[in-house]
Amino acid sequence: xxxxxxxxxxxxxxxxxxxxxxxxxxxxxxxxxxxxxxxxxxxxxxxxxxxxxxxxxxxxxxxxxxxxxxxxxxxxxxxxxxxxxxxxxxxxxxxxxxxxxxxxxxxxxxxxxxxxxxxxxxxxxxxxxxxxxxxxxxxxxxxxxxxxxxxxxxxxxxxxxxxxxxxxxxxxxxxxxxxxxxxxxxxxxxxxxxxxxxxxxxxxxxxxxxxxxxxxxxxxxxxxxxxxxxxxxxxxxxxxxxxxxxxxxxxxxxxxxxxxxxxxxxxxxxxxxxxxxxxxxxxxxxxxxxxxxxxxxxxxxxxxxxxxxxxxxxxxxxxxxxxxxxxxxxxxxxxxxxxxxxxxxxxxxxxxxxxxxxxxxxxxxxxxxxxxxxxxxxx
Ligand SMILES: [Zn+2]
Numbered sequence: 001x002x003x004x005x006x007x008x009x010x011x012x013x014x015x016x017x018x019x020x021x022x023x024x025x026x027x028x029x030x031x032x033x034x035x036x037x038x039x040x041x042x043x044x045x046x047x048x049x050x051x052x053x054x055x056x057x058x059x060x061x062x063x064x065x066x067x068x069x070x071x072x073x074x075x076x077x078x079x080x081x082x083x084x085x086x087x088x089x090x091x092x093x094x095x096x097x098x099x100x101x102x103x104x105x106x107x108x109x110x111x112x113x114x115x116x117x118x119x120x121x122x123x124x125x126x127x128x129x130x131x132x133x134x135x136x137x138x139x140x141x142x143x144x145x146x147x148x149x150x151x152x153x154x155x156x157x158x159x160x161x162x163x164x165x166x167x168x169x170x171x172x173x174x175x176x177x178x179x180x181x182x183x184x185x186x187x188x189x190x191x192x193x194x195x196x197x198x199x200x201x202x203x204x205x206x207x208x209x210x211x212x213x214x215x216x217x218x219x220x221x222x223x224x225x226x227x228x229x230x231x232x233x234x235x236x237x238x239x240x241x242x243x244x245x246x247x248x249x250x251x252x253x254x255x256x257x258x259x260x261x262x263x264x265x266x267x268x269x270x271x272x273x274x275x276x277x278x279x280x281x282x283x284x285x286x287x288x289x290x291x292x293x294x295x296x297x298x299x300x301x302x303x304x305x306x307x308x309x310x311x312x313x314x315x316x317x318x319x320x321x322x323x324x325x326x327x328x329x330x331x332x333x334x335x336x337x338x339x340x341x342x343x344x345x346x347x348x349x350x351x352x353x354x355x356x357x358x359x360x361x362x363x364x365x366x367x368x369x370x371x372x373x374x375x376x377x378x379x
Pocket of ligand 1: 077078079100
C-alpha cells in the first residue's frame with residue numbers, strides 16, 4: 001500500500017514538473033515582432049528561457065511541427081463585473097484584460113486573481129472620468145465626477161490611491177460631457193503620476209482635441225466623419241498615440257442600439273474600415289479591444305472577430321497580431337508579457353494553423369499556457 005501511494009505521488013509530481021519545464025519543438029513562431037520558421041522554445045518555471053532552432057534538455061518535448069506559436073493575447077477594452085469574465089477570457093487565450101470603467105472595490109478583488117490559471121490578468125482604470133450626469137454615470141453605481149480643471153488633481157490622486165493601472169476619460173456629447181480644458185488637466189496630472197491615459201470619444205473633433213492634448217490612446221474610433229488629411233498628418237507628425245477601434249462593437253451597436261438597417265450598418269462598417277486603414281498607413285498602432293459585455297460581446301472568443309475585422313480593413317495580419325500581443329504590453333507598460341522572447345513570462349498559445357496566412361486561423365488555438373501552466377481551452 002505504501003509503495004502504491006509512493007508510486008502515485010511520484011506519478012503526480014512527474015506530471016507537475018513536466019508542466020513546469022518543456023520544449024515546443026520545430027514550430028513556426030510569432031515572437032510579438034516577427035516570424036521565425038522552424039524554431040524551438042524552452043519554458044522553465046513559467047519563463048521562456050531559450051528560443052533556438054535546437055535545444056538539448058531533459059525536459060518534456062511537445063512536437064510543434066506544422067504548428068504556430070504566439071504570445072497570449074490582450075483585450076484592451078473591456079468591462080468585467082465578476083471573475084467569470086476573467087475565466088472566459090483565459091480559456092480563449094486572452095490572458096490579459098484591460099478594464100475601462102468599473103467599480104473599484106470589486107476590481108481590487110479581481111486583480112488579486114492574477115496568478116491563477118483559472119483567470120486572465122486584470123488591469124484597471126477604476127472609475128472613468130466623466131461629468132455629472134455624463135456617460136458612465138448611468139450604470140447604477142456611484143461615480144466621482146469633475147466640473148472644473150482643478151478637480152483633476154484629486155481625481156487622479158484618488159485613482160492612484162485605488163491602485164489603478166491606467167486612467168480612462170469619457171468625452172461623449174450625447175450626454176453632458178467634460179470640457180477639453182478638464183480633459184487636458186486630467187491628462188497632464190495623470191502623466192505626472194506616470195499613468196497612461198486613454199479616452200472614449202465618438203466624434204472626430206473630440207479625437208483630434210484629446211490627442212492634441214497628449215492622450216496616449218483612444219478606446220474607440222470616431223464614427224461621425226472622416227478625419228481630415230491635414231489633421232491626421234499633423235497629429236501623426238507631432239504625437240505618439242494608438243487607437244483601440246472596437247470595430248466589432250461599433251458594428252453591432254448600429255443594429256442593436258441605433259436600429260440601423262443592414263445596408264446602413266454595412267456603410268458604417270466600410271467607413272470605419274477605411275479610417276482604420278488610414279491610421280495604419282499613418283503608422284498609428286491599432287490595438288485590439290471589443291468592449292464586452294456591451295452588445296452581448298463575450299470576454300473570450302469574440303476577440304477573434306475583432307482581429308478578423310481589422311485584417312479585413314487592410315491591416316496586414318502580422319500587424320493585427322502585434323495589436324493583440326506586443327503593442328498592448330508596450331503601450332500600457334504591462335511588463336514582461338506580449339512577446340515570446342528569452343526572459344519573458346511564458347504566456348503562449350499553440351495553434352494548429354498559421355493566422356498570418358489567414359487571420360481566421362486564430363480560431364485554431366489548441367493549447368494555452370499562462371506563465372508556463374496549461375489552461376484547458378473551452379471547446
Ligand atoms: Zn467601454
